[in-house]
Amino acid sequence: MRMKKTTAARIFWAGAGTCMISSGLYYTGLIPFPVCAALLVVAFPVTVLALFFWWMAGQSGGDIPFIGY
Amino acid sequence: MITVTSIGGIPYYILEFGDELVYFTPYTITLFLLALTFTVLVIISRPEKQVDIAFGGDAYRAKDISISEMRFRRFMAIACGLASMGAMVTGDIFNFTLFTAMVGITNVGIVAAVKSPHVQDAAYQYGLVALAATVPLFAGAAVYAAATGSLSMIELMNGTLPTVPLIAKAMLVIGVIGEGMAPFYAAKAEMFRAPGAPYVIMCSLSSLLIFLRVVEVVMLG
Amino acid sequence: MTYLSSGTDMIAELVLATLFGLLLLGIHRKLIARIQRRPGPPIWQEILHMLKFSFKTTWVPITASPTLFVGVVLIAIGIWSAAFYVLVSGGSLLVILGIYMLHKIVEHGFGLSSGSPYGKYGGVRSVISAASEIPLFVSVAVIAVFTHSLDLSSIMQYQQVSGPLLVTAFPAACAMFLVILSKMPFGPFSIVEAKELVSGYKTEHFGIWRAGLEVCNGLKTYVLLAVFLTVFIGPLTLPWLLAGMIVLIVLLAFSCAITPMMSPFDSVTIQMMVTGLMLVYAAVVLVVVHP
Numbered sequence: 001m002r003m004k005k006t007t008a009a010r011i012f013w014a015g016a017g018t019c020m021i022s023s024g025l026y027y028t029g030l031i032p033f034p035v036c037a038a039l040l041v042v043a044f045p046v047t048v049l050a051l052f053f054w055w056m057a058g059q060s061g062g063d064i065p066f067i068g069y
Numbered sequence: 070m071i072t073v074t075s076i077g078g079i080p081y082y083i084l085e086f087g088d089e090l091v092y093f094t095p096y097t098i099t100l101f102l103l104a105l106t107f108t109v110l111v112i113i114s115r116p117e118k119q120v121d122i123a124f125g126g127d128a129y130r131a132k133d134i135s136i137s138e139m140r141f142r143r144f145m146a147i148a149c150g151l152a153s154m155g156a157m158v159t160g161d162i163f164n165f166t167l168f169t170a171m172v173g174i175t176n177v178g179i180v181a182a183v184k185s186p187h188v189q190d191a192a193y194q195y196g197l198v199a200l201a202a203t204v205p206l207f208a209g210a211a212v213y214a215a216a217t218g219s220l221s222m223i224e225l226m227n228g229t230l231p232t233v234p235l236i237a238k239a240m241l242v243i244g245v246i247g248e249g250m251a252p253f254y255a256a257k258a259e260m261f262r263a264p265g266a267p268y269v270i271m272c273s274l275s276s277l278l279i280f281l282r283v284v285e286v287v288m289l290g
Numbered sequence: 291m292t293y294l295s296s297g298t299d300m301i302a303e304l305v306l307a308t309l310f311g312l313l314l315l316g317i318h319r320k321l322i323a324r325i326q327r328r329p330g331p332p333i334w335q336e337i338l339h340m341l342k343f344s345f346k347t348t349w350v351p352i353t354a355s356p357t358l359f360v361g362v363v364l365i366a367i368g369i370w371s372a373a374f375y376v377l378v379s380g381g382s383l384l385v386i387l388g389i390y391m392l393h394k395i396v397e398h399g400f401g402l403s404s405g406s407p408y409g410k411y412g413g414v415r416s417v418i419s420a421a422s423e424i425p426l427f428v429s430v431a432v433i434a435v436f437t438h439s440l441d442l443s444s445i446m447q448y449q450q451v452s453g454p455l456l457v458t459a460f461p462a463a464c465a466m467f468l469v470i471l472s473k474m475p476f477g478p479f480s481i482v483e484a485k486e487l488v489s490g491y492k493t494e495h496f497g498i499w500r501a502g503l504e505v506c507n508g509l510k511t512y513v514l515l516a517v518f519l520t521v522f523i524g525p526l527t528l529p530w531l532l533a534g535m536i537v538l539i540v541l542l543a544f545s546c547a548i549t550p551m552m553s554p555f556d557s558v559t560i561q562m563m564v565t566g567l568m569l570v571y572a573a574v575v576l577v578v579v580h581p
Contacts, residue, residue: 019301034095036300040301040375041371041372041375044301044304045363045367045368045371048505049367049498052502055345056497095376099388103365103392107395110357114356114357114361115357117355117358118352118405119405119410120406261398261413261417266354266358266403267355267403270358273394273395273398277394277395278392280391281392284427284430288434
């Protein structure tokens with residue numbers, strides 16, 4: 001299963017959006033610190049990996065297939 | 070006097086069923102969520118295919134796990150995850166010891182279906198140690214009840230009860246260590262030769278979590 | 291909120307902490323190289339490493355347990371982000387140390403999930419060296435005896451009043467230093483990534499997975515050093531905190547450069563001996579200092 005560049009980009013924007021919104025809500029005082037931290041702890045790793053996938057995934061050409069041990 | 074608010078943080082939520090109670094502090098909730106995450110991973114993961122290398126040559130082979138074996142081990146790993154989650158959030162010393170004993174049993178169960186003599190031997194030795202360790206474990210809980218008249222951690226943290234004797238705390242810790250911490254770890258490390266990644270991880274995760282919880286428990290009261 | 295978090299830039303703090311942690315690892319590596327009379331890579335090499343791996347072709351090995359293989363990378367970054375927020379909010383020291391211990395499970399997960407024997411041995415070594423965590427808990431217990439609390443904010447308050455714990459509880463600081471040393475690359479206790487195991491638990495995590503692991507390592511280094519400074523020196527302003535971390539990494543680099551990597555059994559034996567000494571120290575503190 002290969003992840004498409006667009007899928008990775010969508011996951012990245014969803015994760016980054018969650019991070020931004022939660023820290024924004026914490027800044028305005030709508031959610032307490034633990035809730036904001038919990039959201040960031042979940043969203044941050046996904047965002048980081050999706051970002052890597054996004055800029056790694058080429059638009060053309062395939063990966064080198066796995067040929068086994 | 071150390072109170073629980075300065076050990077694991079202020080409890081967010083306390084759930085009481087009569088004597089039984091469950092409470093979530095930042096500390097216990099972190100541990101609980103980790104146990105939950107790994108249990109979910111156990112439920113949804115397919116097992117690894119362990120590759121064995123014959124030393125001194127270029128030969129290697131991948132082991133496949135049969136469906137029936139996988140089902141049994143997955144069941145045991147989930148049971149182990151549930152027992153660890155219970156031990157993380159319970160607010161009752163006796164329930165904690167029960168969950169700890171259950172973790173020991175399910176740890177043997179996780180590798181019991183593996184057809185490898187090394188793994189079976191290690192599981193047998195670990196089982197003996199875990200069995201022996203239940204004696205100080207439950208005795209510790211009994212001394213708690215005898216000395217303070219209560220098994221509730223909430224009561225203990227209030228500081229209104231008599232002081233818990235050091236022997237009770239020591240017994241509780243020895244019991245938990247026997248379920249798979251440092252000096253008794255040798256047998257458990259051999260158990261990790263068993264193929265099937267997500268299930269075997271529950272063995273080490275559960276005993277680490279139980280150890281982390283007992284650190285909090287002995288600091289109460 | 292304490293010295294670190296103004297509360298407005300929670301994401302920026304996390305990213306900058308990661309990058310600074312990677313920079314510290316780079317300084318660590320450079321110093322070891324210079325002590326051993328090698329030129330060594332530039333100090334920003336670990337940041338470049340993370341970027342380099344993130345551009346590499348990535349897949350999941352056919353023998354791996356796919357969900358765990360990927361999930362454990364997410365968990366690795368997640369737990370240290372959680373530790374970072376506990377640190378900046380002055381939460382319980384016990385939570386951070388719990389996360390430190392659970393990092394063992396993450397290493398074990400990295401090793402086991404791939405199906406490779408090298409990864410597996412790395413993971414098993416990681417679990418065997420669980421002995422290194424017990425001095426940690428003894429030093430925590432000693433701190434609790436002194437400060438009557440395990441909240442980082444209360445520990446900092448205590449030190450503002452009665453001076454740094456580095457002086458009053460020096461053996462506990464040594465034990466914690468040893469614990470941090472056991473998590474440093476190229477150190478005497480880094481048996482989990484010994485070269486006879488290729489790269490130990492991270493052998494099979496390549497490409498993006500390794501880049502994720504680098505993020506985790508950067509964050510981990512930052513959090514551990516910051517916790518050490520917070521617990522044993524007291525509240526510091528950001529420039530002093532960063533300077534203190536660089537001093538610590540220099541000490542760690544010297545310790546790593548001049549000691550050989552031990553065999554797994556020697557490593558565990560030494561850690562158990564330190565545990566024994568710490569138990570004696572804790573008993574002395576309980577009986578003599580605070581009866």
